[in-house]
Amino acid sequence: MTLVSPRRRIGRTTPHPGHRRGRGGIQAAGFIGPAVIIFGLFYAYPIINTLFISLHDWDIFGGNHEWVGVGNYTRALSDPAFWSSLGKTFYYFISVPIRIGLGLLLAYGLTTFDRWPIAQRFLRAVYFLPVITSWIVVSVIWKGILQPSGLLNQVIGSLGGPRLLWLADRSLAMPAIILMTIWKAVGFSMVVYSAALLAIDPELEEAAAIDGASNWQIFRRIKIPLLRRTTTFLFVISTIDAMQFFAQAYVLTNGGGPARATYPVMLYVYEQAFRRFDAGYASAMAYLLFLIILSITFVFNRINKRNEI
């Protein structure tokens, strides 16, 4: 208790008077050790190892590996199948602004339900239900809905629309997956925006209203700018999420069909590794995807910084 080491004054983030020196290291190891071991074994080591593997011609099941340098990377860059599957993943990014925009609309709309808290809570729960439902379950449900005689065509038909072959038509399969994604993910943006809207000082709105600003003006000129950080955050999170586009194509379109119209790059990586056993090539592509995610995050953060006052 009375022992105060000189080091304690520097770099202290949490005040901690009751610390006995000497036993600290052992104690700390006992507390954070288990988690650190798990992270080291199953995150840190594999990540570094991916880089190592990606520089080899590496058979995933055999012991065969041969150094090829950046060979796998140049191979990816000149592989049309890699580019076309990457194109499908980028196509899938269309869902990102839509799910964020609709989420904002729902969150903002819910604030007008302030006088009926029960209705508000009920609606919020309903919008959130698809978020917690797993991708596989969502894909199975939508596989049924998108059948020629499924729920979606039934609704379109009752409005007088045509019967569409959502999962068999090359030009409709991606829009169908995007539609499903918006349905599943919009509730997440809604909840995040709801929390952010609550944090806005109501006096700002009152002051603007007294000055004669319309609802739209308040929304456009006050709320949207104040929500900018939240919006950037949602863009980063949703883009990373969209980059993982895999289970949807695996189940909904039976592995990227029809005729590879919905074949995402993650499925290509998976098949190269576990169908063709080419772990080196698959690792190189995985690292390229990682670089894309990093640069997207970097760009969004720059935009965020620039907009800060």
Place this chain on the structure above:
Amino acid sequence: MSAVTDTYQGSRRVSRGHIARIVRVFLVLSAVVMVGPFLWTAISSLKPTDKIFDGSYVPKGFTLDHYRRLFEQTNFLRWFANSVGVITAIIILNLVMASLAAYGFVRLRFRGRDFIFKMLLVSIMLPQQVLMIPLFIWLQRLGLINSYFGLILPFSASAVGIFLLKESFESIPVELHEAARVDGASELSIFLKVYIPLARPALATLVVLTFVINWGAFLLPLVIAQDRSLATLPLGLASFSTQAGIEWGPLLASAFLADLPVIIAFLFLQRYFLAGLTQGALKG
């Protein structure tokens, strides 16, 4: 003054009322769109096979046949049991590891503490696709492919969980810790008797978060459990839904049953769900 604001509000009330009505219609319609697919699945799973796609909203016939066939002719119960077992272990391990680590980061001082914590946070950023291949090769070398340990251990600690509990522990006054130390309590007993009971809401949030993430986990389990007998629900459902000649009745029944635990948990623990998924994401 009040007269002025009154007229302002009076003139705006007309348009405000209109817009409010449109917004409300939009909100209710959205709710219908969100619930519709769930209801359609539940209702379709109770229709006789030839009536599933007959376009009726209200079933004309009612049968539990699909559920019976699901239990008798597929491995659904096996998948379900696998999922329950794996998730129980994952949740318990996450609780233990995250709370221990969070306590270490908040109340103990040791060299490299901040650095180690930052490294853990970086892991949140890492996408699963980078992990997939080396994790497989590594688990293969450890003999953990096609074993329950392989489905559990890599997911037994999460940085988001540690972060969540760290926040909670930080909000507990240091004075409590000091007082307990003066009384001669060890760090372990302070942790168990003071911090854990006070962090109960955060622990509940962690349970819910871990449950949702791992109940639906697909890509990594797909790689780790190549053996069908180890399949968890997502793996079972995926293979069931991609085989030739889909049996829609049992398939929709399985989707509904797989989602039921999530829906029920959500109904009872709503605030932990909302807290967990937004906080987890915001902090990450």
